[in-house]
Structures are given as C-alpha cells and as structure tokens.
Amino acid sequence: MIRHSESNRYARIEFVALLAAFALFLSTVEYLIPKPVPFMRIGLANLPLIIGLGILKDREYIMLAILKVLGQGLVTGTIFSYIILFSLGGTIASALVMYLLYRFGKRWISLVGVSIGGAMASNCVQLLLSQLILFGAAARLIAPPFLIVGLITSIILGIFAQQFVQTSSWYRAELEKRS
Amino acid sequence: MKQFKLGDIALLVISLAIVISSFNSYGDFTGKPEVHVRAGNKEWVYDLSVDTFATFYGPVGETTMEIRDGKVHVHDSDCRNKVCIAAGWVSRPGDWIICLPNDVFILVEGTMAAQEGGVDDTAF
Amino acid sequence: MKSSNIRLYMGLLALPSILLQDSSVGIAIQAGYVIMLALTHGRRFRLLPNIILLVSVSSAHLLQPHGLHLFSIGNFPVTAGALLLGARKAFTLIALLYLSHYMVTGRPQFPGRLGKLVSLQFYYFERITTSWRSISPKRPFIPAIDRLLIALSAPATDSGSPITDDSPHTFGTRATGSALLVNAFHLIVLWALFVLGQSGILPTL
Structure with missing residues (x-):
C-alpha cells in the first residue's frame, strides 16, 4: 500500500514537471510568433497554469508556477538578472489571482474571466516593478498601452483555454484519473 | 456558446476601469513643479517631488540646496550674511530664494493646478 | 565539481x-x-x-x-x-x-529537490520538442497539442526515469x-x- 502511494506521488511530480515543460515549449512557440507591437505578449506559457487549475492540488500548482519561472529563466539565461523578478512577480501574482478566482468563483466565472484576472494582476505587478527598477515614474506612460494589449491577449488566451478543456481528451482523461 | 459567464463580464468591466484610470497618469507629467537653479551662466533643473542634495559653486564658494518632501531650501552657503538660509523652505510655483553674494538663484516653476492636483503615487 | x-x-x-x-x-x-x-x-x-x-x-x-x-x-x-x-x-x-x-x-x-525537479522539467522539455516535430498536422492547434500531451503522458519506454540517475543534461x-x-x-x-x-x-x- 505504501509502495503504491509512493509511486503515485512520484507520478504526480512527473505530471507537474510535464506541465512545466509544456509551459517552456509554449514560450518557444510564442517566441516564433511575429508580433506587431514590440512589448506585446500573448502569454501562451500561462496556458498550463490555467488548465492546471482543474487538475492540480494546491502544492502542485505553486510548484508549477515556480518551475515555469525557473525554466524560462534558464532557457533565456536571464535567471540571475532583474528579468527574473519581472517574470517571478508577474507569474506569482497571476497564479494567485487565477487560483482564487477559480476556487471561489468557478460558478460565475469561466476560464476567460480567470485569464483576464490573472493577466491584469501580472501586468500591474510588472508595471510596478518597472517603475521601481527601470523606468522610474515614466513607467506610468507605458501603463495604458501595456494594460490594453494585455487585456486583449488574455481574452484570446482565455477563450483558447476554455476551448481546450472542453475538447481535449487528454484533459478529460486526467480529470477522470483524479475523481 | 455558453462560454462567457456573468463574472467574466464583471471582471472585464473592472479591468476596463483600471485601464481607463491608468490614462490619468498622463496628466501628471504636465506642469509638474520643478526647481530651477541658476549659478553663473549654467542652469540646473530638479523635480520638486524627488528628495535630493545639490551643491553649486559661485564666486564666494559653495551653496548647498536641499529638496525634501516637496519643499526646497538652502541647506548651507559660504556667503557672509546667510540670507538665503534664513529664507527657509519654499514650495509654491513662483517662490524663489536668492543668494546674491554667491550668485545662486533658486526658483520653483510649475502650475498651481499640478501642485494641488496631487503629485502623488495613487495612479496605479 | x-x-x-x-x-x-x-x-x-x-x-x-x-x-x-x-x-x-x-x-x-x-x-x-x-x-x-x-x-x-x-x-x-x-x-x-x-x-x-x-x-x-x-x-x-x-x-x-x-x-x-x-x-x-x-x-x-x-x-x-x-x-x-x-x-x-x-x-x-x-x-x-x-x-x-x-x-x-x-x-x-542546481542543488536540492528543486534542482532535480528542474532537471526533470528539462527532460520533458526535450521530449516535447522532439515529439512536436513528429506531430502532423499541426493545425488546428488544439487537437495537435492534445495528441502531443497524450503521447507524453504515456509512460516512457526508452529510458529510465531521469530523477534517479544524474539527469540527462549534466554534460560538461x-x-x-x-x-x-x-x-x-x-x-x-x-x-x-x-x-x-x-x-x-x-x-x-
């Protein structure tokens, strides 16, 4: 019996690592997509954090968020620079908000709303950090376009996530494993 | 398509409110009070909302200005009569302090509206 | 070292x-x-x-x-x-x-448990990037990544688990x-x- 739960826990860790790797993969996909505006991001790498809401336990969810930040930092080589603060702050804020929205508002909020909330939290924290670290008060000038672009892309990502959990057979299988 | 729920609309409205309020920050950068300092034929400019010390050199020696909490004063000066130090703290646009012996002139510039409108940090 | x-x-x-x-x-x-x-x-x-x-x-x-x-x-x-x-x-x-x-x-x-987890993440990252190449068609996107994830969730047959041995990336x-x-x-x-x-x-x- 002990053996079984042990191997089960190991499988869970593997699953978190897989989702974290999936986030890394999506950020390379994102990198390849041409963008009309320089600071525009779709935030594809946040998809695992959105779909993980329904299939991960609390601790696993936190682990996924941390692994996403560390992995991206290592791939881009920015892990020991200021950049990691932006990515850490943004990811932790959005993970927290998305988690709370999903846990307590699932009945009224779809993944689209979850994605909007997460993106706004992430972008506000990143603007605050850019004011503190890089641009000073001038960070407020980039706030409106930054927030608008973030809002639009988060809606697109939310619709995408919603469609994914509704049509994916992988997701349905994972969901059944846990029930 | 039963994709959108009521809460989504609420979140969208809140987000739009945040976006719209972020446009307010554009007003902050017009007519923000500045401290202009002239010594000899050079000019220096400082933001009145940023605390700082600065030293200027004139015919008599050094004059040190201090900006703190949105006000400015002469902290120390090598001149004899110390009238500039006695002038104390000034902060309103149009206010000025002069140190005649050392040829240092300090002037607060900006519009009153910006002064009252709040050079604060609530824009986020 | x-x-x-x-x-x-x-x-x-x-x-x-x-x-x-x-x-x-x-x-x-x-x-x-x-x-x-x-x-x-x-x-x-x-x-x-x-x-x-x-x-x-x-x-x-x-x-x-x-x-x-x-x-x-x-x-x-x-x-x-x-x-x-x-x-x-x-x-x-x-x-x-x-x-x-x-x-x-x-x-x-990297040292510790977190270091091992990061290694595991990179092990999967490499498997994803290689699997992705063999997946076609890649459009529409959702069924494509669905197939990718199903392929990866199946237990790996080739090599042992990377968390026990010294990670596949420790070259140098x-x-x-x-x-x-x-x-x-x-x-x-x-x-x-x-x-x-x-x-x-x-x-x-």
Missing part, C-alpha cells in the same frame, strides 16, 4: 559587485567585461537591443529632471543627472543579463584547477571595478 558549476558560483559571488555599483562609469566597464565573458562562452551579443534598452531607459528618466540642464527639446529640459541615472540603470540590467548568461552556460546542476567537462583560477580572476576584476567605482577613483562624469 563541473566547470559549469564553477561559473555559477563565481557569478553568484560577483552579483553584489554589480547590484551595489553606484558609479555609472564603473557599471559600464563591468557590463563590458561581463559581455566579453558571455561572448567567449558561446553566448551571442546583439548590439541593437542593448542600444534600444539604453536609450529607452535613459530617456524615460528625463521625465524627472535632475542636474545640469544640457539643452531643451521643445519645452523639455534634458538634464545630465537624469541621463546618467537612466544609463546606470540600463547598464546594471545589461551587466546582470550577460552575467546570468555566463552563469548558466553548460547548464549547471570536469573542472580543472585552471578553470578555478580563471574564474577567481574574473571575480577579482569585477569586485575591483566595484571598489574603484565606490572610492571615486573612476571619473564621475
């Missing part, structure tokens, strides 16, 4: 010398030195993004005038202090960025004494530049 780990620890010890640097000339020299380090370890350096960073951060600081009035653009005063502050911040970012690049070349092994040569010496030298140079900057020996502009 692997030589990639020596670079990691050298970088960690050098980090404060960059973060605490107050002199804009000092940080500029440090940035140049670190860029050179990254360049000699297979990292690329592109001038344009760094110039854009330097210009944008410096000009952002102009909104908060500070110091000697150099000239005006329209009604707008361009001040020396504001430019220098912005340049210093931009150089700090550039220096940290390339030091970070240098530190993670050869993918060092054994550290030699010379690698240690070279990195100690880099560390001394970066800290010497910090001391020079703090003591005011470097020109302050």
